[in-house]
Amino acid sequence: MSKGSWFPTIFSDNCDGCKGGYKCVAYCPNGVLEIRDDKAVIVNPLGCIDGCSACASICPKDAIRFPSKEASPSVTTKKSLLHRVVCGECGKTFLTDRETEYCFSCEDKVRKPFH
Ligand code: SF4
Numbered sequence: 001m002s003k004g005s006w007f008p009t010i011f012s013d014n015c016d017g018c019k020g021g022y023k024c025v026a027y028c029p030n031g032v033l034e035i036r037d038d039k040a041v042i043v044n045p046l047g048c049i050d051g052c053s054a055c056a057s058i059c060p061k062d063a064i065r066f067p068s069k070e071a072s073p074s075v076t077t078k079k080s081l082l083h084r085v086v087c088g089e090c091g092k093t094f095l096t097d098r099e100t101e102y103c104f105s106c107e108d109k110v111r112k113p114f115h
């Protein structure tokens with residue numbers, strides 16, 4: 001699967017915003033999801049990490065789905081490259097295939113502290 005084609009679909013009929021908790025939005029360190037009209041929506045699909053499906057596993061309403069990994073050999077291969085990192089700025093744990101100490105959200109802040 002090419003870069004940018006792996007990202008979740010949110011079934012908005014199922015999403016109840018975790019009754020205000022927005023677990024997936026709070027969890028994802030890559031800025032993929034945001035809250036719109038009290039529901040989670042995908043705003044940055046390119047930020048999603050190939051093979052990651054962590055937000056789906058924490059959704060209490062089964063509202064988050066991904067393409068089939070079996071039908072995406074490159075994702076299956078790449079998954080073995082993912083490793084867990086604790087962000088040196090915000091402390092969130094995230095999965096990445098890059099060598100980095102910071103999550104996607106904090107990377108810009110750390111690199112451009114005055115912006
Ligand atoms: S975790 Fe599920 S129910 Fe909660 S905001 Fe995200 S999609 Fe909606």
Ligand code: SF4
Nearest residue numbers: 028032048049052055
């Ligand atoms: S938690 Fe993982 S799978 Fe979910 S949107 Fe963020 S990067 Fe993608």
